[in-house]
Amino acid sequence: MTALALAVRPLEFYFAQYRRVWRGTAISTVVTPVIFLLAFGLGLGELVDRSTDLPDGISYLEFVAPGLIAATAMQIASFEASWPVLSAIKWSRQYHAMLASPLRVGDILIGHQAFIAFRMLMTATVYLAAIAAFGAVSSPLGILAIPVAVLVGVAFAAPIAAWGAYTENEASFVAIFRFLILPMFLFTGTFFPIEQLPEALRYVAYVTPLWHGVDLARQLTLGNVELWSALGHLGYLLAFIGLGMTAAYYSYRRRLLV
Amino acid sequence: MASHNGEPLIQARGLVKRFGELVAVDSVDFDLQRGEAFGFLGPNGAGKTSTMRMIGCVSPVTEGTLSVFGLDPARDGVQIRGRLGVVPQEDSLDMELTVRENIIVYGRYFGLARSVLRKRADELLEFVELTDRAKDRVEPLSGGMKRRLTIARSLVNDPEVLLLDEPTTGLDPQARHVVWDRLYRLKRQGVTLLLTTHYMDEAEQLCDRLVVMDKGKIVAEGSPRELIERYSTREVVELRFEDDDKRPDDFGYWTDGLVSRVEPLPDRVLLYTDQGDAAAHGIHERGLVPESVLVRRSTLEDVFLHLTGRTLIE
Numbered sequence: 001m002t003a004l005a006l007a008v009r010p011l012e013f014y015f016a017q018y019r020r021v022w023r024g025t026a027i028s029t030v031v032t033p034v035i036f037l038l039a040f041g042l043g044l045g046e047l048v049d050r051s052t053d054l055p056d057g058i059s060y061l062e063f064v065a066p067g068l069i070a071a072t073a074m075q076i077a078s079f080e081a082s083w084p085v086l087s088a089i090k091w092s093r094q095y096h097a098m099l100a101s102p103l104r105v106g107d108i109l110i111g112h113q114a115f116i117a118f119r120m121l122m123t124a125t126v127y128l129a130a131i132a133a134f135g136a137v138s139s140p141l142g143i144l145a146i147p148v149a150v151l152v153g154v155a156f157a158a159p160i161a162a163w164g165a166y167t168e169n170e171a172s173f174v175a176i177f178r179f180l181i182l183p184m185f186l187f188t189g190t191f192f193p194i195e196q197l198p199e200a201l202r203y204v205a206y207v208t209p210l211w212h213g214v215d216l217a218r219q220l221t222l223g224n225v226e227l228w229s230a231l232g233h234l235g236y237l238l239a240f241i242g243l244g245m246t247a248a249y250y251s252y253r254r255r256l257l258v
Numbered sequence: 259m260a261s262h263n264g265e266p267l268i269q270a271r272g273l274v275k276r277f278g279e280l281v282a283v284d285s286v287d288f289d290l291q292r293g294e295a296f297g298f299l300g301p302n303g304a305g306k307t308s309t310m311r312m313i314g315c316v317s318p319v320t321e322g323t324l325s326v327f328g329l330d331p332a333r334d335g336v337q338i339r340g341r342l343g344v345v346p347q348e349d350s351l352d353m354e355l356t357v358r359e360n361i362i363v364y365g366r367y368f369g370l371a372r373s374v375l376r377k378r379a380d381e382l383l384e385f386v387e388l389t390d391r392a393k394d395r396v397e398p399l400s401g402g403m404k405r406r407l408t409i410a411r412s413l414v415n416d417p418e419v420l421l422l423d424e425p426t427t428g429l430d431p432q433a434r435h436v437v438w439d440r441l442y443r444l445k446r447q448g449v450t451l452l453l454t455t456h457y458m459d460e461a462e463q464l465c466d467r468l469v470v471m472d473k474g475k476i477v478a479e480g481s482p483r484e485l486i487e488r489y490s491t492r493e494v495v496e497l498r499f500e501d502d503d504k505r506p507d508d509f510g511y512w513t514d515g516l517v518s519r520v521e522p523l524p525d526r527v528l529l530y531t532d533q534g535d536a537a538a539h540g541i542h543e544r545g546l547v548p549e550s551v552l553v554r555r556s557t558l559e560d561v562f563l564h565l566t567g568r569t570l571i572e
Binding site: 005012020092097099103256257 | 277311314316317318335336337339340342344346348349350351352353354355359362363364366367368369412415
């Protein structure tokens with residue numbers, strides 16, 4: 001109980017800061033999905049639907065929209081756990097300020113991740129509303145794509161925070177985005193079924209948390225949930241979060257308590 | 259004067275901090291009594307900040323014992339930090355937030371209620387004379403104002419001990435005096451201060467008692483006046499020469515019987531004596547004519563020089 005109360009306290013800072021910048025992020029939160037949906041769902045989707053049949057007779061828009069929810073969560077959360085974490089240690093030093101209070105390293109980590117989860121919640125909600133407006137959500141279960149997006153976000157934010165607290169060098173973030181995040185965005189099931197990938201790469205895709213998030217979100221918005229597959233995805237995401245948080249905890253301790 | 263009633267607030271015995279091979283703090287002992295202003299005086303790298311970080315429970319003790327409020331920093335960090343105020347060497351203010359928000363958000367880390375904090379923030383801003391900047395963002399404030407805000411913020415939990423790590427490093431002289439004035443007021447209100455500094459004037463102004471640190475060790479302890487009496491003379495004559503040709507290699511002939519000690523430095527020569535004017539007059543009569551002669555009071559800088567053979571700020 002007290003432990004939880006302590007971990008909630010850093011949120012005061014993130015919300016106070018967010019109040020100053022939310023207008024900017026709100027616009028991009030709304031505009032980005034609309035642009036993606038117009039381009040991929042309607043533009044590209046028109047061509048795809050004309051030339052091929054997707055499984056279960058769904059439209060390309062219905063296929064790509066849930067994938068975009070998960071993939072966007074990955075991108076925003078990864079960003080929020082990279083520079084901001086290093087900055088809170090090295091430049092703006094918020095973590096040090098928090099450590100001068102009763103807050104512990106674990107509280108600081110959980111507090112920051114909780115804020116990222118909150119951001120995912122807002123973003124995914126807007127996204128889901130947008131794709132529903134485009135007619136791409138065919139089941140009420142689709143609402144559960146929101147918590148799935150939150151899990152995907154934290155599954156990336158936790159290990160990247162671990163790295164952010166370890167590295168001295170911000171250039172490594174650019175490498176992470178270019179060589180990990182972008183390929184995942186493109187190749188792990190968001191835009192086309194991973195069955196299209198060569199077999200070896202398919203196994204790589206299975207390892208990424210994004211594929212699990214994309215497939216789970218898709219099952220939910222389409223309303224054809226395969227129970228064991230869905231539970232498997234959920235379990236994988238939770239395990240990834242668990243490992244990521246553990247790594248981040250030790251990384252934070254190593255960097256902050258010297 | 260320090261009141262020695264009851265247990266010390268902070269007690270260190272044989273305290274050691276090592277970073278790999280480097281020994282940052284090398285077996286130090288000290289006590290901090292309630293109500294006193296206690297200082298660690300020493301150059302950069304003396305181990306002052308490492309000691310402060312151990313007290314603040316953000317740096318594990320390598321060896322020895324450290325007790326803060328009778329508690330163990332390794333186990334009771336949450337309780338200890340809740341009763342400390344910390345003014346770190348590097349500002350950690352939230353630049354995007356307003357001056358007032360900085361105090362309120364920080365107070366929330368301590369679990370204080372928002373209604374309490376609104377009142378507290380106004381009082382603290384009044385105290386550090388930032389009331390008229392309350393609604394401004396922090397980023398454009400001057401260095402001195404940021405420091406004052408950091409001090410105000412560190413007081414939000416009404417700490418029993420305020421830790422100040424080099425509180426005026428990097429400030430211009432006027433801003434330093436404003437900070438000193440606020441700290442002096444806190445001291446008079448009975449707040450226990452623990453500060454590190456490499457400015458001897460800061461130590462003299464603020465500390466009831468201090469330890470001189472060098473290379474991780476405590477080399478002397480006492481009040482500023484005691485230290486000066488013990489390790490220096492009442493006055494110092496500083497001689498400067500136009501060039502090295504005009505500067506004697508050996509001062510024995512010129513100063514014999516006039517001063518108790520001669521300290522040749524690269525840029526000047528210090529003569530330690532209780533009678534500065536008489537000594538200056540004496541060497542002049544013997545025919546030594548430096549470019550400039552300055553008679554001044556002995557300071558902690560002289561104490562440090564005597565104890566370590568080095569100046570505080572290089």
